[in-house]
Amino acid sequence: MQTTYETVAVVGAGAMGRGIAQIAAQAGSKVRLYDTQSAAVDKALQDIGGQWDRLQEKGRMTPEAVQAGKARLVAAADLSTLSDCQLVVEAIVERLDVKKELFARLESVVGPDAVLATNTSSLSVTAIAAGLKRPQRVAGYHFFNPVPLMKVVEVVAGLKTDPAVCEALAAYAREMGHTPVQAQDTPGFIVNHAGRGYGTEALRIVSEGVADFATIDRILRDQAGFKLGPFELLDLTGLDVSHPVMESIYRQYYDEPRYRPSAIAAQRAAGGVLGRKTAEGFYRYVEGKQQVPV
Numbered sequence: 001m002q003t004t005y006e007t008v009a010v011v012g013a014g015a016m017g018r019g020i021a022q023i024a025a026q027a028g029s030k031v032r033l034y035d036t037q038s039a040a041v042d043k044a045l046q047d048i049g050g051q052w053d054r055l056q057e058k059g060r061m062t063p064e065a066v067q068a069g070k071a072r073l074v075a076a077a078d079l080s081t082l083s084d085c086q087l088v089v090e091a092i093v094e095r096l097d098v099k100k101e102l103f104a105r106l107e108s109v110v111g112p113d114a115v116l117a118t119n120t121s122s123l124s125v126t127a128i129a130a131g132l133k134r135p136q137r138v139a140g141y142h143f144f145n146p147v148p149l150m151k152v153v154e155v156v157a158g159l160k161t162d163p164a165v166c167e168a169l170a171a172y173a174r175e176m177g178h179t180p181v182q183a184q185d186t187p188g189f190i191v192n193h194a195g196r197g198y199g200t201e202a203l204r205i206v207s208e209g210v211a212d213f214a215t216i217d218r219i220l221r222d223q224a225g226f227k228l229g230p231f232e233l234l235d236l237t238g239l240d241v242s243h244p245v246m247e248s249i250y251r252q253y254y255d256e257p258r259y260r261p262s263a264i265a266a267q268r269a270a271g272g273v274l275g276r277k278t279a280e281g282f283y284r285y286v287e288g289k290q291q292v293p294v
């Protein structure tokens with residue numbers, strides 16, 4: 001299988017990184033997965049292998065494709081082992097200082113033509129690239145959760161991004177079976193900007209006592225036709241991820257009142273009531289299945 005990028009690294013093996021690693025390996029790239037927590041990489045490789053096994057059982061992947069995918073996807077013990085990667089996709093914690101530090105390290109590791117992409121939900125691609133020797137090779141590559149099922153990716157050019165980098169990322173997205181959408185480097189890009197109306201406003205409706213969250217979810221899912229209600233979506237994403245995104249977009253729009261984050265989300269994030277990943281969010285989860293409202 002010929003792909004735009006033969007050797008790809010994914011840094012961050014959480015919910016997003018593992019999904020990106022999976023579809024990149026399925027597309028035929030050799031993929032190295034790195035995380036500061038090696039246990040996260042082990043778990044990701046196990047989960048992806050399990051998913052491929054299930055696809056094989058259902059007849060949606062051949063045994064050869066599963067075997068080849070497993071052979072192409074490996075753990076990286078250290079960032080220094082990523083030196084021959086043509087593309088690095090970053091999917092680590094949503095903090096500008098941490099992402100900038102990682103990109104500076106990556107720049108000293110990879111070759112001059114390698115592309116550095118960030119899966120950030122809300123941070124400025126331009127700011128992540130600022131201070132690097134080659135900011136023209138940095139772009140946003142914003143996937144959605146769960147990556148193998150959500151087949152759209154926002155491709156975001158920062159102020160200095162070479163348009164050819166975005167074109168190559170868009171081509172690679174198609175090879176992975178995804179539809180690329182070009183977005184401007186603005187807070188939240190397209191989906192997380194529009195999503196303020198869905199998440200932040202739903203939290204406001206609860207805090208104003210208009211309705212409880214389960215009712216809002218039911219109405220928006222069953223009557224308005226959304227796949228997930230806003231609170232189901234917050235639980236899926238995890239408040240440790242989505243609350244900082246809400247804060248970041250609010251700050252970047254100079255404290256625009258429409259985007260003001262909710263104290264309800266802040267309290268729950270601080271209390272570790274994050275969603276599916278802690279088995280308790282707006283709903284409880286038993287063996288991954290959503291239960292009655294908490």
Ligand code: NAI
Pocket residue numbers: 011012013014015016017034035036037040091092093094095098102119120121122142143144145236237238241245
């Ligand atoms: P997560 O918390 O599931 O995974 C993050 C992983 O990064 C963890 O395994 C952590 O150990 C690792 N990590 C943290 N700092 C690191 C570093 N310096 N070097 C290497 N690994 C490091 O987070 P998730 O949900 O996968 O999000 C990752 C990124 O993707 C964030 O920027 C987030 O905003 C973005 N995103 C998240 C979506 C979601 O629905 N969860 C959707 C789209 C984008």
